[in-house]
Structure formats: C-alpha cells, structure tokens
Amino acid sequence: MQEERRLAVLRAIVEDYVATEEPVGSKALVERHKLGVSPATVRNDMAALEDEGYITQPHTSAGRVPTDKGYRLFVDRLTTVKPMSAAEKRAVSTFLDGAVDLDDVVQRSVRVLSQLTRQVAVVQYPTLSRSTVRHVELVALAPRRLLAVLILSTGRVEQRLVELEADLDDDALADLRVRVNTVVTGAIIADAVTALRTLAAEPPSRTIAPYVGPVVEALADAMSDHRSDERIAVGGAANLARYGDSFDSAVRPLLEALEEHVVLLKLLGEATSGGMVTVRIGHEGPYEQLSATSVVATGYGPHDDALATLGVVGPTRMDYPGTMTAVRAVARYVSRILDEA
Missing domain, CATH: 3.30.450.40 (GAF domain)
Incomplete structure (x- = not known):
C-alpha cells in the first residue's frame, strides 16, 4: 500500500510539473489529486521519493520536481497511454x-x-540498404537510349538514363525487362546488386548480351546511392x-x-x-x-x-x-x- 501510494504521489508530481512548469508542493498535490491521505503523509512520501532519487528540490523552500530517474519510473510503470481522439x-x-x-x-x-x-x-x-526492389521498368526513349526506373519497397523511385552501343528492338527490350525483374524483384539491395552483376557476367541470351552491361551499371549505380541513409x-x-x-x-x-x-x-x-x-x-x-x-x-x-x-x-x-x-x-x-x- 505504501509503495502504491508513493507511486501515485510521483505520478501526480510528474503530471503537475509537466502541466505547470512549477515545482510541486504537498499542499497542491492534496488539493489537485484525490490521494486519500493527509498533507503530512504526502510530505513523508515526498521525502522518501527524494531520498530514493526520484524527485529533487531545486532550491530551499520550493516544491519538488522529477529527476531523470523519476521520469524513467513514470514512463516504465506509471504511464497510461492516451488514446488519440x-x-x-x-x-x-x-x-x-x-x-x-x-x-x-x-x-x-x-x-x-x-x-x-x-x-x-x-x-x-527510409534507409536504402534495408529496402527491397519492388520493380524495375525499362522504357525505350530512342533506339540507343533507355530510361531505367527503379522502384523500391519504401516507395522511393530512382531513374537513370542508359546509353547503348547498338539499336534495341522491342523484343529484346521485353526480354531484357523480364530477365532483370526475375533476378531483382523482392531482393534486398545488396542481393539485387549481386544478382545483376551475375546477369551481366553471364548473359542468358545473345539477343540481350550487348545491352545487359550498361543497364546493370545504371541500376547498380541507382542502388548504391546512400544519400538517403543520412x-x-x-x-x-x-x-x-x-x-x-x-x-x-x-x-x-x-x-x-x-x-x-x-x-x-x-x-x-x-x-x-x-x-x-x-x-x-x-x-x-x-x-x-x-x-x-x-x-x-x-x-x-x-x-x-x-x-x-x-x-x-x-x-x-x-x-x-x-x-x-x-x-x-x-x-x-x-x-x-x-x-x-
């Protein structure tokens, strides 16, 4: 009972001090809170809380204010979460x-x-290194120019222009798009970069071999942009x-x-x-x-x-x-x- 009462006194001190910014005295606690005890009992409880380091007196003849230790106990044991309206x-x-x-x-x-x-x-x-790849889109802008669009699980979108050394037709573009998404979709950034490097080193077909390298480099560059981490x-x-x-x-x-x-x-x-x-x-x-x-x-x-x-x-x-x-x-x-x- 004594411990519960002292915790109630501490809760009241924290709440009053946060609300008023003024050191809290025993008389004010009795008047504002229904503690069910006399001011003398509250003063004894406050003295005990002060001895234990939960409250302190900023200057002589002042009320008490919570210490870091008092706030910690309030947060850990006394806080009642306020529901949002x-x-x-x-x-x-x-x-x-x-x-x-x-x-x-x-x-x-x-x-x-x-x-x-x-x-x-x-x-x-959102930290880029913890993201996963949601989708990669490759858009033809010209026979030898692509726009590579990287969409991450964070909602972040990165775009890179890709210059090619040979003309790219629609069939090769569709094949390249499927191959890239197959290896990166759902993978975290580090794994996606590794998978792309492997794809570039061993192109799965001759039709996309001339284009894989530049696309992979562009996407790897987009994935290695760590500016968002800071x-x-x-x-x-x-x-x-x-x-x-x-x-x-x-x-x-x-x-x-x-x-x-x-x-x-x-x-x-x-x-x-x-x-x-x-x-x-x-x-x-x-x-x-x-x-x-x-x-x-x-x-x-x-x-x-x-x-x-x-x-x-x-x-x-x-x-x-x-x-x-x-x-x-x-x-x-x-x-x-x-x-x-």
Missing part, C-alpha cells in the same frame, strides 16, 4: 493520405508530428521557444544538434519494429550536452520492417503519454502508406 485520427489520416511521393510523406509526417506533440519532430528517410527532415523547432528560461540551457545545444544530421540520427537510435516506442530520458542519451533532453522514437516501414526511424526531441519535462501515442500513431500511418505504395 477520433478527430485527431481523422486529421492525421487525411493529411498523410494526401501525400504524392516519398518526400511528401516524410515532410507531412514531420509537420503533423510536431503539431500533435508541440515538440521538435525528426523523421529519417537524410532526415526536421520540423517544429519554433516549439522550443515556448519553454522559455526553464529550458534555456538546453536550447542552444539542441538547436546546434538540429543542424547536424549525424547527431540527430544517433539521438533517434536504431529503428525498432513491431510498434515498440523507445524513450531515452536526459542522461540516458548519447550526448552529455543534451542531458536536459528526452527522445521518443520508433521505427517505421512496410510489413513491420523498420526501414527508418521517426520521433520527437524535447525537454525532459514533456507529456510522455501523449508524445508516445502520437509517435506510435504517425509511424503506423506512414508504414501503411508505404505498404500500399
């Missing part, structure tokens, strides 16, 4: 369903996530202004981090699948200068394959239940869109 779900779905291509999906995801959480949203572009979209930086002086010491390093994509990718961490949301609080993160910052993130991708990560970065004093719900929901919507692409 029907209106929120409808707004997210309508907004994201209007996307026309992968870039648009990512940009819309950043905007809606930052608006839902009022934090800084970060979305990593591409991210960021939105909602202006939301940091609403935290004022309480977050001032962390705003500058965080704003600097927003300029460094490698730093942000490390902050987000590895993509996780299956709808699992990870929360890294304060000093749990990889950078000491961002120790006043928390990150809520999850992976996204078609068929539960985590091709990349999206999440939210903000002060440790954040609405964890609401943020976790929003991050999970946006990831699911984006995954569905990629699955249907």
